Amino acid sequence: MADKEKVIVIDFGSQYTHLIAQKVRSLGVYSEVQHPEDYIVDDNVKGIILSGSPYSVYEEGAPKIDLDKLLRFRIPILGICYGLHLIAYELGGRVYRSERGEYGRTELLISSRHPLVEGIPRKSIVWMSHKDIVATVPDKFRVLGYTGGSKIAIIANDKQKIYGVQFHPEVEHTRYGVNFLRNFLFNICGCSGGWNPINVVNEFINAHKDLKKEKAIVAVSGGIDSTVTAIILRKIFGDNLHLIFIDTGLLRYGEKDWVVKLFKKLGFENLHVIDASERFLEALNGVRRPEVKRRIFSELFYKIFEEEADKLERKYGKIKYLGQGTLYPDRVESGATSRYTDRIKSHHNVIVRSKRFIILEPLKDLYKNEVRKIARALGLPKEVCIRHPFPGPGLAVRIIGNITRRRIEILRKADKIVEETIRKYELYEDLWQVFPVLLTLRSVGVKGDKRSYEYIIAIRAVKSVDAMTAEFAKLPWHILEEIANRILNEVEGVNRVLYDISNKPPATIEYE
Numbered sequence: 001m002a003d004k005e006k007v008i009v010i011d012f013g014s015q016y017t018h019l020i021a022q023k024v025r026s027l028g029v030y031s032e033v034q035h036p037e038d039y040i041v042d043d044n045v046k047g048i049i050l051s052g053s054p055y056s057v058y059e060e061g062a063p064k065i066d067l068d069k070l071l072r073f074r075i076p077i078l079g080i081c082y083g084l085h086l087i088a089y090e091l092g093g094r095v096y097r098s099e100r101g102e103y104g105r106t107e108l109l110i111s112s113r114h115p116l117v118e119g120i121p122r123k124s125i126v127w128m129s130h131k132d133i134v135a136t137v138p139d140k141f142r143v144l145g146y147t148g149g150s151k152i153a154i155i156a157n158d159k160q161k162i163y164g165v166q167f168h169p170e171v172e173h174t175r176y177g178v179n180f181l182r183n184f185l186f187n188i189c190g191c192s193g194g195w196n197p198i199n200v201v202n203e204f205i206n207a208h209k210d211l212k213k214e215k216a217i218v219a220v221s222g223g224i225d226s227t228v229t230a231i232i233l234r235k236i237f238g239d240n241l242h243l244i245f246i247d248t249g250l251l252r253y254g255e256k257d258w259v260v261k262l263f264k265k266l267g268f269e270n271l272h273v274i275d276a277s278e279r280f281l282e283a284l285n286g287v288r289r290p291e292v293k294r295r296i297f298s299e300l301f302y303k304i305f306e307e308e309a310d311k312l313e314r315k316y317g318k319i320k321y322l323g324q325g326t327l328y329p330d331r332v333e334s335g336a337t338s339r340y341t342d343r344i345k346s347h348h349n350v351i352v353r354s355k356r357f358i359i360l361e362p363l364k365d366l367y368k369n370e371v372r373k374i375a376r377a378l379g380l381p382k383e384v385c386i387r388h389p390f391p392g393p394g395l396a397v398r399i400i401g402n403i404t405r406r407r408i409e410i411l412r413k414a415d416k417i418v419e420e421t422i423r424k425y426e427l428y429e430d431l432w433q434v435f436p437v438l439l440t441l442r443s444v445g446v447k448g449d450k451r452s453y454e455y456i457i458a459i460r461a462v463k464s465v466d467a468m469t470a471e472f473a474k475l476p477w478h479i480l481e482e483i484a485n486r487i488l489n490e491v492e493g494v495n496r497v498l499y500d501i502s503n504k505p506p507a508t509i510e511y512e
Helices: 017-026 067-072 082-090 177-188 198-207 224-240 255-265 277-284 290-316 328-333 368-377 405-424 477-490
Strands: 006-010 030-034 045-050 077-080 094-110 123-136 142-146 154-157 162-165 216-219 241-247 271-275 321-323 358-360 433-447 450-463 494-499
Touching: 006 017, 017 030, 017 177, 017 368, 045 082, 045 177, 067 082, 077 082, 082 094, 082 123, 082 154, 082 162, 162 177, 198 224, 198 368, 216 224, 216 290, 224 241, 224 321, 224 368, 241 255, 241 290, 255 271, 271 290, 277 290, 405 433, 405 450, 405 477, 433 494, 450 477, 477 494
Parallel strands: 006 030, 006 045, 045 077, 077 162, 216 241, 216 321, 241 271, 321 358, 450 494
Antiparallel strands: 094 123, 094 142, 142 154, 154 162, 433 450
């Protein structure tokens, strides 16, 4: 992208940092995340965005940046939440911790018109996530908006081209968030737009085109991430690419057969299927803690993967490259993007890093919605493009507590019922994910005039664009009732079905 305009996002550790970059890219401007310790501002940079952070600016060890140095570039700067606090704090304003936090949806009132708020109503809903507030602004700054808990919610200094907002315009819950970012990009920074995520794929292929005589392997699951990764790598390695599908015994109903048919349909000849279900069941037996489950799964998965690689090398020769369908949310939730980023949960592509292979991750800086666009551009079947995300450890992270063969079978049957019902009412494409979770709790019930003491299933259905935030889906009662009735009548061992009405944040989409 050396010849293209771009906006850099300075990452102070927010879980939303790459969501900012993704939103900027969705508006047709290339964006990349950089760290405050080693950012690079070249001639192509049209704007700089300072991210949020789990820190407070006055905290010891809080991430900082030399604002005077940034201002010397004379490039527009936008601070978001912590970024706003940092601007105010470093330039002579006052920031302090409020007695009452402001979290979730809040009404923003715009008090002064400005190119940054062009086309945005005087009153609108924004998404807050903070307890710090700006009490006084630095000299020569204007206040453009406020909320009930933050009297200074938008600031602007046109002479120095530096701006800040207390809320998060990058999340879907901010009603006019895209407008705020669009105004910053085009009204303030003077961007022209025109970037497309397929550019990432083309750049990746061009950068690795000399590897066509090398051999590579990639683990595939049938999900959109690994499938798109395999398609991209085939453009580089051709028939020297080998696909490995590991049946962990933690897959959904009919998953293995579906995956085999898919890759044969896509024309892949070198697909190697390994049944490792007994090994995973044995390794996870008695393990209850979510992070321990993920780590055991990751380590065993990679061990089995290397065993198969050994067999392939004996047959086909040295394999040098390993492809992975890692997305940015995997890395950000694993705390792998910055030393300031908290680990939410470990993803197996992230926590186990190969020393044997050179890892290729063509999607590592992309979000799921961008990967879907790429999948459509590459001509993948619709069934792949619209498929819901499924966790790498499979049903292991949807079974709370101990994993047993019986509990896997209970959840697998419930999962089949949920998907069948959602597809029946043509709601599948409207949802980001929908799935059942098997809880550790049991409850008293009545079946056939007899007392029962059986498991509880929770149904999780969410709407999202990027998986970094999500709202629970307001499914019609008659559909929920049909799902519950089918599970209670068809799945032995369950006598109660619950519906999860939690948003992300504060909950995550998956339970473990």
